[in-house]
Amino acid sequence: MNIESSGVPDERPSRWVRQRTDGDVDECxxxxxxxxxxxxYPVNWPDQPGEWLSRGPLLGSWVAGLEGGLVGHVSLSQGGEGDLAPTLWSERNGATRGMTAVVSRLFVAPQARGHRxxxxxxxxAVEEARRRGLYPVLDVVASDAAAAxxxxxxxxxxxxxxxQQWSAHQTVAIRCYAAPS
Known part of the structure; x- marks a missing residue:
């Protein structure tokens, strides 16, 4: 049991976030x-999921835990090919794509949901983007109503x-978001 600063028992499970290490990838x-x-999620399971989690110009990746077990992941990267939100944000704000950072690869284990x-x-991820002077954006498949x-x-x-055309046979609706100011 945790104790709140008021001295009242806090029944919420212990949560944590830390930078991802190479040793976390298999559990992720x-x-x-x-x-x-x-x-x-992801819509198309990657051939090499560990590589998929680490692909691209990463600015950072973090894992989250609940009661000691790893239960979630997020990455922050420079926008790459296929990322739509950086272009939209840049066009609307008269800035370059390089001024954004893309929040991606976010997932939380089903049994850990409801714990924020x-x-x-x-x-x-947003804190790291802002620390670097970048504006956080993200893309999400429109059918992922819970994420939206x-x-x-x-x-x-x-x-x-x-x-967005993902392949010759797959067109997907993508929702593009910008972080709150």
């Missing part, structure tokens, strides 16, 4: 597989919903 992949089985783990992880609801509860602003 295990959690991601649970999320994929339950929610279909997603909000903690997003907060960490989380971002909107946290004050993220929907910039647009656009169609």
């Amino acid at each position: 992949v295990r959690v991601l597989a649970e999320v994929h089985a339950r929610d279909g 783990i997603g909000a903690l992880l997003i907060g960490q 609801a989380l971002y909107e509860r946290l004050g993220w602003k929907l910039m647009a919903t656009v169609e």
Whole structure:
């Protein structure tokens, strides 16, 4: 049991966020597989999920825990090919794409939901983006209503919903968000 600063017992489970290490990747992949089985995220399961979590120009990756176990993940990167939100934000703000940072690879184990783990992880990524003088943005598949609801509860602003061609046979609707000011 935790004790709040008021001295009153706090029955909430112990939560934490820290920078991801190479040793966390296998556990992250295990959690991601649970999320994929339950929610279909990511839409297309990667051939090498550990590499997928670490791909791109990463600015940082963090993991979250609940009662000692790893239950969530988020990354922050420079916008890459296929990231729509940096371009939209830049066009609307008369800035370059390089002024943004993309929050991505966010997932929380199904059994850990309801403990504000997603909000903690997003907060960490946003804090790092702002520390670097970058504006946080993100893309989410429009069919992921739970993720969109989380971002909107946290004050993220929907910039647009656009169609994106992922392959010759797959077009996906993407919601592009900008962090609250």
